[in-house]
Amino acid sequence: MNWTWFHKLGSPKWFYEISGRWLPWLGWAALVLISVGLVWGLAFAPEDYQQGNSFRIIYIHVPSAFLAQSVYVMLAVAGLVGLVWKMKLADVALQQAAPIGAWMTCIALLTGAVWGKPTWGSWWVWDARLTSMLILLFLYFGVIALGHAITNRDSAAKACAVLAIVGVVNIPIIKYSVEWWNTLHQPATFKVTEKPAMPVEMWLPLLVMVLGFYCFFAAVLLMRMRLEVLRRESRASWVRSEVRALTEGER
């Protein structure tokens, strides 16, 4: 297998160029997919026979929850790559992805709470999924806080990488223990997100939304990473000419 692309990833300039080419595609894909998913899910999908129209919150709750979990795994993978291959770009990805993941967890929690009101009759229920999401949010806060607390850029990235890897090993344990705790303390309640068999016209918009959210994440991550690369390489000549080109276009 040809590994040159992998080593090229270590070059900030190469990354800046290639990501600039991808960014518009990802951005448009995210916009189109999310718009289509929103209209489809809000207006065209049939209503749930038990929950009525409140079930439509699923079209943002589930994609954001998916994304929140996979972003944390991505943090750990980026951390591992940064630790093993000493790749600076992985450090950038780790630190730029963490806030997006935290925001996604916030969306999942808020929509879960709003969904809980008509379904369970209260804004917050210590449901296993919601509780695991809350813990995930705390894990994100830990990574972000550690990154901000350490002033040295490289050690901050490495420390965050170790924490993310420890967190990822713990996530399945936390998830199972919370589920166990939940079944222990309250008899199996009606689960919002567990539908035995969803008809096609219900899960197809969901799939579109999930894809849209992933594209959205990729686009925002690239945006943030490009800015960080410019900041880190601000002394390099290619960055200077890039900044000059970008600011002259504005004037």
Place this chain on the structure above:
Amino acid sequence: MNFSSFSEFMAMGQHGLYVWSAYGISIAVLLLNVGLPWLAKRRYLQDEARRMRREEKR
């Protein structure tokens, strides 16, 4: 189309408040996620351009 009129669409069968507030919050957060890096980039470019102009004058 699952709804017969626009007002029915807005009402969401008595769950309108919940559905629309959940969607509103989420879209606001998504826009925030795009807007903040965009603003940061603009500020960075302005600062950087000013710095370069200062260095050129010297």
Place this chain on the structure above:
Amino acid sequence: MSNVFVLLFAREARLLCRRPAELANPLVFFAIVIALFPLAVGPETQLLQRISPGLVWLAALLAVLLSLDGLFRGDYEDGSLEQWVVSPHPLALLVLAKVLAHWVFSGLALVILAPLLGLMLGLPGSAMPVLLLSLLLGTPVLSLLGAVGAALTVGLKRGGLLLALLILPLYIPVLILGSGALQAALQGLPAAGYLLWLASLAALALTLTPFAIAAGLTISVGE
């Protein structure tokens, strides 16, 4: 190699014995937190007994966390941590000795103190073996996981609060299993399943966390 482990363990034990006040602080904290709860929720025995499993475990968890803040600080400041990092012996083994020595003195003391406080909360004698066993299996996990956070924050000026923020979410499985075991014992149900899970968590922590602690220390020293 095992010789280094024993030597380091003995050194740590001697150092800890010279500062008994520091060892006593988490224990006093443990006792005070438990004493605060009846004052907050009222002295009814039934209520206290019902919440006692969670209470004992929460207090133990906070006490362990508090004791870990200074785990590597002394070694960091006097430079012995750097010696560890550059020494030919595997760093993971050295930190394991350090953390285990720390646990023997603080965690084990906590386990011994717990039945006394459990009695004050109205825990029946039949639940005592489970209380002791669950704490015996759970506190090493708390110490080892907390040491990861302590290693990552050792170079920071105000690392204490950050340490809590990093580590408390990771403590959740131990909290759930530990208080679950006690709850089961209180209701007269078998607690063996919980204890086995705690034991497997302990085995997992014992084998994996030393490497994470070592990585954290290398980063903190390299800064």
